[in-house]
Amino acid sequence: MTSRSRPAQVVALAGFVAVVAVAGALGSWATYPSLRHWYEGLRKPSWTPPGWLFGPVWSTLYLLMAASAWRVWRRDDAPAGRRKEALACWGFQLALNVGWSWLFFGLHRPTLAFVELVALWLAILATIVATARVDRPAAWMLAPYLAWVTFAGALNGTIARLNP
Template structure:
């Protein structure tokens, strides 16, 4: 590899692209499954009293995806030889894939049970990612804490919807 190629792979722009593009793809893939199924399917489901209004999901997820991109960008900027970096990135992208798949399981398949079978391991993977990030960059780990809280809440909501409609 030439010096130019090595430099470009370690540029801030390359790291930003590797951070932002997969997160944006997860967001778009999730929306692709969600939006066509909001009405009439999701609108017709019985929901628990603690179900937030529909308008809250967009702003919350936008903020969470922005925090995810920033957190993984911080980890990507660490030297490749940093112990634990590779596993931390694998955990992050694993939880991101489960995040995108949840929308397909729950909304795309019209299956709260499939969503539940995805979201519990997803939450555990988010927690594991936070711990892996904490060992490398405290700020990156803190950026994922709101995601862990929201996914925990979403797990309870998913469970309640499954119970009410099962």
């Protein structure tokens, strides 16, 4: 599976975790200032999850994203082009993930954020497909992320409709 040394693998895993941690921090930077003064005042559907749930869910998803990318990186038995494609898709969807927080919470634009979230959903799907060509378990690690973003899309779309 890999010819890389154990120290190199640990450093790489830590690097992927650091990248998703930075992405999470950038998203949080846009999110937290708007929670009390803007988000709490929005009309939301009855099925909106409690606020405390988002932190643990996103922490888990970010760790799965990091582990998935790390598994792709380790697969030096797979064609380099496929690994690069999967990791490029991974980076692109992560950038869209951060962008959603800034559109929804930072700019208070739920409708625009919903449009961007559709692009994010497609990017996650593309990442799963590209990752599956390299490492199927790594692709499956992204399935909960796609499921959560599907749910988030329904929630975002409903909030946009309820708050024109």
